[in-house]
Amino acid sequence: MERLPVLPLGQLVVYPHVVLPLSISDPRAVQLLDVVVQGDKRLLLGVVKPGDNRDLPEGPVMDARAEDLYEVGTLGLVVRMLKLMDGTMRVMIQGVDRVALRTATPETGYFTAEFETLVTTGGDDPRIEALKRNIVAQFSRVIDLAPYLADELHEVLEGITDPGKLADFVAANLDLALPAKAELLALGEIRPRLERLAELLAEELEVLEVGSQIQEKVRAKLDEHQREYVLREQLRVIRQELGEEATDDDVQDLATKLDGAGLSAEARRVVDREMKRLRQMSPQSAEYHVVRTYLEVIAALPWERVSPDRHDLKTAREVLDRDHYDLATIKDRILEHLAVRTLNPDARGSILCFVGPPGVGKTSLGQSIAEALGRKFVRVSVGGVRDEAEIRGHRRTYVGAIPGRILHALERCETRNPVLMLDEVDKMGADVRGDPTAALLEVLDPAQNSSFIDHYLEIPFDLSGVLFIATANSLSSIPDPLLDRMEVLSLSGYTPGEKLAIAKRYLLPRQLKETGLPEELASLADGAVERLIAEYTREAGVRQLEREIQGVLRKVARQVVEDGRAAVKVNAKNLEEFAGQPTVLNEEAGRAPEIGVATGLAWTPAGGDIIFVEAIMMAGRGQITLTGQLGDVMRESAQAAWSLLRGRAAALGIPAQLFTTTDVHLHVPAGAVPKDGPSAGITIATALASLLCRRPARHDLAMTGELTLRGRVLPVGGLREKLTAAVRAGVRTVLVPERNRPDLVDLPEEVVRHLEIRRVETIDQVLDAALLEPAVRRGARGTARSGRVAAGVRP
Amino acid sequence: MADGSHRSSKGSGAFPVHLADELEVYFNEVAHGRPVGFVGSPKWKPPTDVYETAEDIVVHMDVAGVQPEDFTVEYAEGVLTIAGERPSRHEGKPHYHAMEVQVGPFERRLRLPVSVDPTSLRATYDNGFLEVRLTKLPQRLSGPHTVKVT
Numbered sequence: 026m027e028r029l030p031v032l033p034l035g036q037l038v039v040y041p042h043v044v045l046p047l048s049i050s051d052p053r054a055v056q057l058l059d060v061v062v063q064g065d066k067r068l069l070l071g072v073v074k075p076g077d078n079r080d081l082p083e084g085p086v087m088d089a090r091a092e093d094l095y096e097v098g099t100l101g102l103v104v105r106m107l108k109l110m111d112g113t114m115r116v117m118i119q120g121v122d123r124v125a126l127r128t129a130t131p132e133t134g135y136f137t138a139e140f141e142t143l144v145t146t147g148g149d150d151p152r153i154e155a156l157k158r159n160i161v162a163q164f165s166r167v168i169d170l171a172p173y174l175a176d177e178l179h180e181v182l183e184g185i186t187d188p189g190k191l192a193d194f195v196a197a198n199l200d201l202a203l204p205a206k207a208e209l210l211a212l213g214e215i216r217p218r219l220e221r222l223a224e225l226l227a228e229e230l231e232v233l234e235v236g237s238q239i240q241e242k243v244r245a246k247l248d249e250h251q252r253e254y255v256l257r258e259q260l261r262v263i264r265q266e267l268g269e270e271a272t273d274d275d276v277q278d279l280a281t282k283l284d285g286a287g288l289s290a291e292a293r294r295v296v297d298r299e300m301k302r303l304r305q306m307s308p309q310s311a312e313y314h315v316v317r318t319y320l321e322v323i324a325a326l327p328w329e330r331v332s333p334d335r336h337d338l339k340t341a342r343e344v345l346d347r348d349h350y351d352l353a354t355i356k357d358r359i360l361e362h363l364a365v366r367t368l369n370p371d372a373r374g375s376i377l378c379f380v381g382p383p384g385v386g387k388t389s390l391g392q393s394i395a396e397a398l399g400r401k402f403v404r405v406s407v408g409g410v411r412d413e414a415e416i417r418g419h420r421r422t423y424v425g426a427i428p429g430r431i432l433h434a435l436e437r438c439e440t441r442n443p444v445l446m447l448d449e450v451d452k453m454g455a456d457v458r459g460d461p462t463a464a465l466l467e468v469l470d471p472a473q474n475s476s477f478i479d480h481y482l483e484i485p486f487d488l489s490g491v492l493f494i495a496t497a498n499s500l501s502s503i504p505d506p507l508l509d510r511m512e513v514l515s516l517s518g519y520t521p522g523e524k525l526a527i528a529k530r531y532l533l534p535r536q537l538k539e540t541g542l543p544e545e546l547a548s549l550a551d552g553a554v555e556r557l558i559a560e561y562t563r564e565a566g567v568r569q570l571e572r573e574i575q576g577v578l579r580k581v582a583r584q585v586v587e588d589g590r591a592a593v594k595v596n597a598k599n600l601e602e603f604a605g606q607p608t609v610l611n612e613e614a615g616r617a618p619e620i621g622v623a624t625g626l627a628w629t630p631a632g633g634d635i636i637f638v639e640a641i642m643m644a645g646r647g648q649i650t651l652t653g654q655l656g657d658v659m660r661e662s663a664q665a666a667w668s669l670l671r672g673r674a675a676a677l678g679i680p681a682q683l684f685t686t687t688d689v690h691l692h693v694p695a696g697a698v699p700k701d702g703p704s705a706g707i708t709i710a711t712a713l714a715s716l717l718c719r720r721p722a723r724h725d726l727a728m729t730g731e732l733t734l735r736g737r738v739l740p741v742g743g744l745r746e747k748l749t750a751a752v753r754a755g756v757r758t759v760l761v762p763e764r765n766r767p768d769l770v771d772l773p774e775e776v777v778r779h780l781e782i783r784r785v786e787t788i789d790q791v792l793d794a795a796l797l798e799p800a801v802r803r804g805a806r807g808t809a810r811s812g813r814v815a816a817g818v819r820p
Numbered sequence: 821m822a823d824g825s826h827r828s829s830k831g832s833g834a835f836p837v838h839l840a841d842e843l844e845v846y847f848n849e850v851a852h853g854r855p856v857g858f859v860g861s862p863k864w865k866p867p868t869d870v871y872e873t874a875e876d877i878v879v880h881m882d883v884a885g886v887q888p889e890d891f892t893v894e895y896a897e898g899v900l901t902i903a904g905e906r907p908s909r910h911e912g913k914p915h916y917h918a919m920e921v922q923v924g925p926f927e928r929r930l931r932l933p934v935s936v937d938p939t940s941l942r943a944t945y946d947n948g949f950l951e952v953r954l955t956k957l958p959q960r961l962s963g964p965h966t967v968k969v970t
Contacts, residue, residue, distance in 0.1 A: 036853070042859050043855045043857070043858055044855065044856055044857030045853065045855055045856065046852060046854070046856055059915060059916065062916045063914065063915075063916070064913075066919075066924075083852070083853045084852065084853060104864070105919060106918065106919035106920075107917075107919075107920075108916075108917045108918065119857075119859060119862065121862045181858055185858075185860075187860075190858075194858050197858070198855060
């Protein structure tokens with residue numbers, strides 16, 4: 026038997042017909058091959074069994090003994106050999122035949138063995154063709170799927186017809202475990218070899234298919250990313266071409282702006298974090314814009330910027346006087362505030378609340394204050410606001426979130442110490458979205474607003490430098506906690522004299538300018554203005570008056586332009602020509618003392634007004650009917666007055682049976698206007714007393730005061746407005762509660778001049794003053810009747 | 821196929837080992853342990869040119885060091901078979917540093933692309949090249965031939 030050197034190979038099985046390159050560095054293997062190429066270049070290739078804990082190298086394992094090898098091996102032929110400079114060797118070995126290794130004999134560095142060629146048998150089995158086709162199909166699929174097999178193998182596969190060679194070819198190229206490879210090598214009979222191979226192929230195919238599915242998914246995902254990246258790059262280039270680029274520059278600009286914004290330490294921290302996020306984000310993502318808007322808002326806020334306060338009291342006074350007539354209390358308060366600021370620049374901002382009827386100049390006063398202080402003025406109208414978020418902003422998580430109006434106003438005025446006017450605070454509402462007044466509490470509390478946190482910003486912002494001014498028409502709808510934080514300054518309505526002064530000093534010059542009329546072309550005599558005030562307007566402020574003046578001047582302007590008149594003088598006599606018929610009739614005009622009618626004074630958000638209380642008697646059973654949209658408090662005070670008169674019937678000379686045989690109806694026009702409050706108590710009592718005693722009540726006397734059952738007169742509010750209204754209505758005498766004495770100081774000069782103010786403590790004093798003597802009754806009967814008719818037609 | 825990175829990922833790479841150049845590439849790049857070829861027979865294949873002249877089809881084989889009488893040249897059924905054996909030229913037991921010259925039995929079977937006259941087969945051996953010539957037969961006229969059944 027022939028004997029050849031054995032090259033034991035780890036991890037490798039060389040099948041017949043297969044050409045395999047090997048890199049050989051082990052000197053013993055080099056020596057072995059030297060010997061082989063000296064001879065007929067044939068050698069035996071053994072397969073080292075995978076041991077328990079031997080991690081075999083892929084290639085020659087010269088330590089292996091004959092026992093470590095599988096019995097089956099390959100007869101090989103060295104077709105190429107090349108020695109490299111480092112002593113290693115490269116050989117190309119071609120498998121020739123399957124062999125069985127027999128008796129091994131050691132040589133120096135290697136061993137030799139006898140061998141027996143294993144002849145391939147069983148090629149005539151008819152099932153072989155079927156197996157062969159199956160293997161070709163399966164391996165074709167493997168080539169497609171396996172990343173380690175080249176597509177060229179398809180061609181080679183097609184060229185092999187011999188089933189034995191086919192099996193060897195497939196086995197050589199398949200990534201099989203070593204025992205399986207050795208097993209295939211050992212199968213000399215063709216059919217079992219093909220069957221076993223078909224099994225192994227099926228397993229491999231399964232593994233590959235799962236792997237390929239996974240790979241497919243991964244690739245799909247990668248492709249998507251790739252696609253997005255490419256498109257983005259293209260977009261960037263297109264933008265650059267269009268000059269729209271500069272995203273990075275924008276971010277840089279933003280960073281610069283933020284650096285210069287004088288952020289607080291806390292804001293700085295948040296901004297740094299958000300900037301970092303922004304830089305990592307794609308400018309196309311929705312979140313990018315959210316973050317960017319947020320940072321832009323922060324950059325725009327005046328964290329540090331302040332306008333220097335003007336501490337010049339004289340200038341301040343001049344500004345205030347220039348813009349507003351009188352209002353001494355308010356102006357004093359402003360100047361006091363300024364004085365305090367001059368002495369202590371760190372004094373906490375105070376919160377003023379101007380309360381008064383429309384048109385008295387609350388808003389424009391705010392502007393003047395800002396000018397006097399040298400600060401910026403910003404107005405925030407909170408009337409009709411019912412959402413807490415309007416004040417404090419939305420959380421950033423909401424789409425389109427923006428900061429609240431307070432911060433927005435500061436952003437607009439660009440300083441952190443403006444005069445901020447919260448207009449119409451009494452008209453804020455509350456609903457399911459929260460109570461904005463509650464949010465205002467924090468804003469307006471000097472102790473808290475140095476760290477006001479807006480929901481959007483979520484960083485404290487210092488509002489303590491802001492001078493808040495709130496305005497309201499009425500205090501009644503402002504919640505107490507809010508009112509408590511503000512210093513209330515009342516602006517009552519103007520008297521006709523004041524209005525005249527305002528008209529002459531401010532309204533007329535302004536409207537002349539507006540209409541473009543030079544002063545020498547148009548003049549408005551005092552008499553005309555007085556008539557406008559008395560007969561064309563009925564208001565506490567001067568807004569309507571200004572409109573009337575404007576109307577007159579428009580007519581004048583038309584005459585000047587159309588008819589070419591040189592100069593137009595408007596006076597009391599020709600006023601109708603310009604202003605039309607008077608729209609307001611004086612309540613007192615043409616009135617006379619009447620039985621059952623008393624004049625009261627009322628307070629409304631639009632200023633004061635006079636009201637009439639009418640009472641008539643009819644046959645009945647002592648019932649009293651109350652009408653005129655009276656509120657509960659007013660109805661009760663009417664009941665009290667009625668009871669009081671019944672109780673004092675004897676003293677007042679009222680026949681006792683009157684209370685059982687007559688019904689009384691008390692009405693307060695105008696019927697459509699809701700009325701309430703206790704201050705008409707003495708007026709109601711006077712009207713009833715007048716009716717029951719048949720004594721007329723003075724028509725030029727008005728009164729206000731709450732009445733107790735014991736006949737005492739209690740103080741009331743809004744006296745200033747009520748007295749102003751009395752002057753306007755032409756009343757001569759006014760009865761006011763004694764306990765309102767503190768309100769009577771510092772009254773407008775006009776009130777003092779036109780009115781006789783009598784302070785009363787009891788109902789007796791009221792009736793004494795208001796009711797005329799019974800002696801007049803007989804003579805006045807006719808008058809009273811006609812007076813009632815007059816009352817019926819009064820609008 | 822000279823792209824090394826492609827091969828390392830694809831393992832065994834391209835096959836037709838009959839092309840000596842292809843083998844060269846693999847050999848020099850160390851596709852260690854990976855099958856790089858599959859040969860149908862253990863006989864080696866000398867590099868061969870096949871070309872046509874006006875009359876002949878010529879087969880030129882680069883196979884030096886063979887005695888002319890050791891060649892077998894056969895033509896049958898369109899296939900030209902050239903076989904032989906090249907003896908080893910080394911003396912004694914030399915120490916090799918490179919071994920590229922293939923020795924031993926070789927065989928090439930070539931399917932000729934044109935019709936030839938089998939009787940015209942002739943072969944010469946000169947300067948290490950074997951030249952085999954066959955006279956081409958005139959091309960059959962194109963188009964189907966029909967014949968009448970009588």
